[in-house]
Amino acid sequence: MDSPWDELALAFSRTSMFPFFDIAHYLVSVMAVKRQPGAAALAWKNPISSWFTAMLHCFGGGILSCLLLAEPPLKFLANHTNILLASSIWYITFFCPHDLVSQGYSYLPVQLLASGMKEVTRTWKIVGGVTHANSYYKNGWIVMIAIGWARGAGGTIITNFERLVKGDWKPEGDEWLKMSYPAKVTLLGSVIFTLQHTQHLAISEHNLMFLYTIFIVATKITMMTTQTSTMTFAPFEDTLSWMLFGWQQPFSSCEKKSEAKSPSNGVGSLASKPIGLLECFSENVEETFCIVITGGC
Amino acid sequence: MDSPWDELALAFSRTSMFPFFDIAHYLVSVMAVKRQPGAAALAWKNPISSWFTAMLHCFGGGILSCLLLAEPPLKFLANHTNILLASSIWYITFFCPHDLVSQGYSYLPVQLLASGMKEVTRTWKIVGGVTHANSYYKNGWIVMIAIGWARGAGGTIITNFERLVKGDWKPEGDEWLKMSYPAKVTLLGSVIFTLQHTQHLAISEHNLMFLYTIFIVATKITMMTTQTSTMTFAPFEDTLSWMLFGWQQPFSSCEKKSEAKSPSNGVGSLASKPIGLLECFSENVEETFCIVITGGC
Amino acid sequence: MDSPWDELALAFSRTSMFPFFDIAHYLVSVMAVKRQPGAAALAWKNPISSWFTAMLHCFGGGILSCLLLAEPPLKFLANHTNILLASSIWYITFFCPHDLVSQGYSYLPVQLLASGMKEVTRTWKIVGGVTHANSYYKNGWIVMIAIGWARGAGGTIITNFERLVKGDWKPEGDEWLKMSYPAKVTLLGSVIFTLQHTQHLAISEHNLMFLYTIFIVATKITMMTTQTSTMTFAPFEDTLSWMLFGWQQPFSSCEKKSEAKSPSNGVGSLASKPIGLLECFSENVEETFCIVITGGC
Numbered sequence: 096m097d098s099p100w101d102e103l104a105l106a107f108s109r110t111s112m113f114p115f116f117d118i119a120h121y122l123v124s125v126m127a128v129k130r131q132p133g134a135a136a137l138a139w140k141n142p143i144s145s146w147f148t149a150m151l152h153c154f155g156g157g158i159l160s161c162l163l164l165a166e167p168p169l170k171f172l173a174n175h176t177n178i179l180l181a182s183s184i185w186y187i188t189f190f191c192p193h194d195l196v197s198q199g200y201s202y203l204p205v206q207l208l209a210s211g212m213k214e215v216t217r218t219w220k221i222v223g224g225v226t227h228a229n230s231y232y233k234n235g236w237i238v239m240i241a242i243g244w245a246r247g248a249g250g251t252i253i254t255n256f257e258r259l260v261k262g263d264w265k266p267e268g269d270e271w272l273k274m275s276y277p278a279k280v281t282l283l284g285s286v287i288f289t290l291q292h293t294q295h296l297a298i299s300e301h302n303l304m305f306l307y308t309i310f311i312v313a314t315k316i317t318m319m320t321t322q323t324s325t326m327t328f329a330p331f332e333d334t335l336s337w338m339l340f341g342w343q344q345p346f347s348s349c350e351k352k353s354e355a356k357s358p359s360n361g362v363g364s365l366a367s368k369p370i371g372l373l374e375c376f377s378e379n380v381e382e383t384f385c386i387v388i389t390g391g392c
Numbered sequence: 393m394d395s396p397w398d399e400l401a402l403a404f405s406r407t408s409m410f411p412f413f414d415i416a417h418y419l420v421s422v423m424a425v426k427r428q429p430g431a432a433a434l435a436w437k438n439p440i441s442s443w444f445t446a447m448l449h450c451f452g453g454g455i456l457s458c459l460l461l462a463e464p465p466l467k468f469l470a471n472h473t474n475i476l477l478a479s480s481i482w483y484i485t486f487f488c489p490h491d492l493v494s495q496g497y498s499y500l501p502v503q504l505l506a507s508g509m510k511e512v513t514r515t516w517k518i519v520g521g522v523t524h525a526n527s528y529y530k531n532g533w534i535v536m537i538a539i540g541w542a543r544g545a546g547g548t549i550i551t552n553f554e555r556l557v558k559g560d561w562k563p564e565g566d567e568w569l570k571m572s573y574p575a576k577v578t579l580l581g582s583v584i585f586t587l588q589h590t591q592h593l594a595i596s597e598h599n600l601m602f603l604y605t606i607f608i609v610a611t612k613i614t615m616m617t618t619q620t621s622t623m624t625f626a627p628f629e630d631t632l633s634w635m636l637f638g639w640q641q642p643f644s645s646c647e648k649k650s651e652a653k654s655p656s657n658g659v660g661s662l663a664s665k666p667i668g669l670l671e672c673f674s675e676n677v678e679e680t681f682c683i684v685i686t687g688g689c
Numbered sequence: 690m691d692s693p694w695d696e697l698a699l700a701f702s703r704t705s706m707f708p709f710f711d712i713a714h715y716l717v718s719v720m721a722v723k724r725q726p727g728a729a730a731l732a733w734k735n736p737i738s739s740w741f742t743a744m745l746h747c748f749g750g751g752i753l754s755c756l757l758l759a760e761p762p763l764k765f766l767a768n769h770t771n772i773l774l775a776s777s778i779w780y781i782t783f784f785c786p787h788d789l790v791s792q793g794y795s796y797l798p799v800q801l802l803a804s805g806m807k808e809v810t811r812t813w814k815i816v817g818g819v820t821h822a823n824s825y826y827k828n829g830w831i832v833m834i835a836i837g838w839a840r841g842a843g844g845t846i847i848t849n850f851e852r853l854v855k856g857d858w859k860p861e862g863d864e865w866l867k868m869s870y871p872a873k874v875t876l877l878g879s880v881i882f883t884l885q886h887t888q889h890l891a892i893s894e895h896n897l898m899f900l901y902t903i904f905i906v907a908t909k910i911t912m913m914t915t916q917t918s919t920m921t922f923a924p925f926e927d928t929l930s931w932m933l934f935g936w937q938q939p940f941s942s943c944e945k946k947s948e949a950k951s952p953s954n955g956v957g958s959l960a961s962k963p964i965g966l967l968e969c970f971s972e973n974v975e976e977t978f979c980i981v982i983t984g985g986c
Binding site for chain 2: 733735736737755759760761762763766767769772784854
Binding site: 162163164165231232235236237238241242256259274336339340 | 464469472
């Protein structure tokens with residue numbers, strides 16, 4: 096009855112994350128810890144602190160989602176198998192003789208494989224988060240999006256917070272504001288799976304999981320092979336931004352231009368302003384608002 | 393049977409906060425966000441961050457009270473109506489063409505009305521917090537005071553914390569220490585409503601709500617019209633302080649005086665000290681302690 | 690039937706902490722607050738802030754363990770007797786005329802007695818934490834260790850966090866990393882009591898409590914009388930470190946030596962490096978790894 100595609104997607108969605116994908120996730124997370132400056136020396140000096148940081152990187156998303164739902168943040172410690180697995184990977188990564196793990200991980204194919212598998216766990220986490228939140232708040236779709244997002248990408252928040260407390264990290268307004276690529280893609284996934292969960296998308300869950308996983312793995316591998324650290328959602332974001340705030344946008348872009356020009360205007364700034372506005376106007380029909388607004392200020 | 397006053401108070405205490413008072417509260421909160429330097433530009437650059445900040449300002453007290461009672465801090469997201477209302481107000485405040493909302497809000501009568509209505513929600517929050525805490529801890533009056541206080545004035549703590557994480561705000565010992573006027577008046581209200589709830593005040597709840605609301609609305613409007621940013625509880629605080637620590641106070645005030653004088657004393661500081669003490673003594677009979685203590689040091 | 694020793698240990702383990710040991714704990718905690726620079730002046734200026742800090746010092750471990758298990762962190766406020774006791778001690782410590790309490794506490798025997806009694810409460814807290822965590826997670830031994838540790842020594846984390854928020858404390862990577870003596874001894878106790886609780890130690894609970902209490906009280910008093918601020922677990926730690934990472938250690942020690950020498954080598958650093966390595970080699974047979982690795986880099 097089912098098409099081969101459907102069977103494949105179903106089989107995929109039933110894959111257990113436990114040994115191999117979890118290992119890949121822990122490996123990528125622990126290697127991220129190790130690449131921080133001073134992390135290797137720190138592990139010798141204070142293994143408990145290093146282990147704690149590694150665990151926060153491995154289980155950060157789960158901890159954040161527990162905090163947001165008022166579940167014990169120590170819950171992850173009750174899963175002994177995963178803790179031991181993550182601890183073993185931390186141990187061999189930091190203390191392996193000849194630094195074999197780091198050397199092995201420095202080969203691109205190994206990194207690609209590990210990162211790709213880590214992205215697969217992201218799908219499972221988002222779905223897990225959305226389902227879990229739904230059991231708390233029936234049809235609380237904002238909560239579902241938030242928990243799916245927190246579980247999939249919240250590790251960054253927890254680890255940044257840890258660095259803040261340790262004094263490693265001086266927060267700046269800007270850093271907090273710009274969302275990283277994983278945060279964006281996880282938010283997108285969280286919205287999609289919530290829509291699917293609340294029956295607003297006419298697609299079965301396993302098909303969606305399959306498609307979304309292919310999407311995030313493919314973009315991740317593309318990003319790694321092409322050495323781009325960000326895969327911009329710029330066209331998509333611009334469209335959404337235009338839909339929500341678009342007819343306002345010209346005002347700000349026009350304002351920026353006149354601001355950029357004003358320093359060179361010297362004394363004649365009042366006289367030359369209309370020219371700047373006219374240039375603005377000639378570029379885009381939508382900018383008729385611009386003159387009205389600036390004139391009204 | 394009931395007096396007209398009683399009926400009025402009862403009707404008042406049954407007023408629903410939902411559409412209008414909540415709107416006033418969200419408007420005042422969002423306008424407070426918008427007046428922070430750079431907030432408007434930030435909303436264009438990163439709407440999600442701006443929206444998140446606005447929600448923290450609107451629902452901060454509830455989030456803090458949830459954290460303190462180990463309830464999910466995301467609970468407020470499950471109330472879709474209020475979230476949509478607050479989001480709409482955030483949207484029109486930041487993205488309305490010609491900045492109409494800000495211009496409308498700049499008229500004093502509009503501000504007075506909105507601020508007055510926001511103060512009314514404070515009473516409802518305190519009563520809600522006290523009642524809610526009572527359902528957790530029967531007769532746990534310290535918890536009741538704390539939760540009432542957190543729900544009524546805790547937003548400031550949450551938003552300061554957010555600014556700390558974002559790096560906008562460098563905490564200083566002093567800022568943490570001095571309680572703002574809303575914090576003080578909310579603490580007072582929380583104590584009063586807890587006393588009423590535990591049957592230590594011979595006044596019905598609706599009467600107390602009516603009186604307390606009139607008090608806070610009146611003081612708020614007085615403060616706004618007279619441009620004083622603080623309405624001091626100085627006489628009340630001094631009396632309480634005197635009752636608790638009063639017979640000690642002279643020691644410190646005397647010490648301050650002698651400290652203030654000592655720099656000018658030069659070499660003869662030992663010789664001139666008794667004179668300072670005698671002056672001190674002549675001012676107040678209670679300051680007999682003063683000489684004994686300073687002599688003993 | 691029971692030996693006198695056993696009876697003594699049993700009687701000891703049934704001692705109630707309530708009035709006297711708790712008083713000693715609160716006294717030591719509040720005196721620690723008072724010795725912070727500026728604390729006494731702050732108590733006059735803002736008694737509520739000072740009281741809040743004192744409560745965090747007195748109940749910090751319990752608050753942290755509540756946070757970790759998603760119980761209301763305000764739970765401690767529901768225990769009115771202990772709150773009033775701690776508040777009274779805060780009050781007399783800060784506001785007693787002639788500063789009698791501080792003067793009394795400055796005598797060494799008083800300090801020894803109070804600190805010894807405070808250490809006794811540590812045992813009770815660890816046992817309480819381990820038992821409490823076990824009721825949540827059957828056989829969750831990592832959680833049990835963590836909660837025992839948090840309740841016994843977590844006050845430091847809470848109070849450091851409070852100082853961070855107040856801006857009194859600039860965190861440095863190093864401070865976060867090195868564990869204090871109380872943290873270490875509490876971790877040890879937490880591990881031991883968890884092993885006892887999960888039937889891995891063939892000793893009864895009351896005997897273990899007795900022995901552990903004697904150990905921590907004795908080390909504390911030794912430390913105070915000999916004026917050493919740390920009682921090193923160095924031999925124990927070194928052994929454990931050697932067992933876990935030992936055959937790796939030479940690499941780092943050798944590296945340090947060659948690093949220490951390299952600045953003086955000047956131009957001939959490449960030429961002289963093998964000599965440093967040979968010296969290294971001659972010290973220890975295990976350091977054969979060292980040459981291989983450094984050569985391979």
